[in-house]
Amino acid sequence: MNVNPFPYSLYLVISEEDCMGKNFLEVAEQAILGGVDIIQLREKKDSPEVFLQKALQLIEITNKYGIPLIINDNITVTEKVNSAGIHVGNSDAAPQNLRQRPLIRNKMIGYSIEHLAQLDNEQTAVADYLGISPVFKTKTKTDTITEWGLEGISQIRQLTEKPLVAIGNIHLENAKAVINAGADCLAVVSAICSADDPQKAAYELKNEIVK
Numbered sequence: 001m002n003v004n005p006f007p008y009s010l011y012l013v014i015s016e017e018d019c020m021g022k023n024f025l026e027v028a029e030q031a032i033l034g035g036v037d038i039i040q041l042r043e044k045k046d047s048p049e050v051f052l053q054k055a056l057q058l059i060e061i062t063n064k065y066g067i068p069l070i071i072n073d074n075i076t077v078t079e080k081v082n083s084a085g086i087h088v089g090n091s092d093a094a095p096q097n098l099r100q101r102p103l104i105r106n107k108m109i110g111y112s113i114e115h116l117a118q119l120d121n122e123q124t125a126v127a128d129y130l131g132i133s134p135v136f137k138t139k140t141k142t143d144t145i146t147e148w149g150l151e152g153i154s155q156i157r158q159l160t161e162k163p164l165v166a167i168g169n170i171h172l173e174n175a176k177a178v179i180n181a182g183a184d185c186l187a188v189v190s191a192i193c194s195a196d197d198p199q200k201a202a203y204e205l206k207n208e209i210v211k
């Protein structure tokens, strides 16, 4: 029986730069057509204005397909575009503080787990899902702390019932193993953004998850 309380299984984390010259809005749409069911916009280098403009463009696409848009680590953009949620890391705005904000308190809040000790904290308790970050070493984000590996996923799975979103060097070859280790959802950047055919890449990943 599937007891997964999280209705999403393939999560695209996108930035314009990671799309390697392709139009990121087209990549997002193709990814949705291939089976991505939740998207996060993660722009670490943009000015607030540019981030907001990109989010306004992307939400038109996610709304058209009825899938949630999550904004990485930016309260203003989250509130202005009225995205479905916000994702924060260990050193960003605290989920408990986000729950105090009238325009955010009812949104989906994702929280990255980088230390085991975070599982006991009150921030984890109020998050809607936990990012296992990173599962494997990745060139896309190098300032990481713990590489959880498959064993780390299994360990976290035993310590919490929160939905677990695994991220970090997840590709077709290891997707099934990450799910089998206890992840509810796979989050990817390069496996889809750098693919020649993002729709096909998403379709093949989704197939590994549902098989």
Ligand code: TZP
Binding pocket: 013, 042, 133, 134, 135, 138, 139, 140, 141, 167, 168, 169, 170, 187, 188, 189, 190, 191
């Ligand atoms: N957080 C932890 S790893 C990562 C982020 C945003 C990047 C994942 O990128 P890729 O290309 O899927 O390894």
Ligand code: MG
Binding pocket: 073, 088, 089, 090, 091, 092
């Ligand atoms: Mg951060």
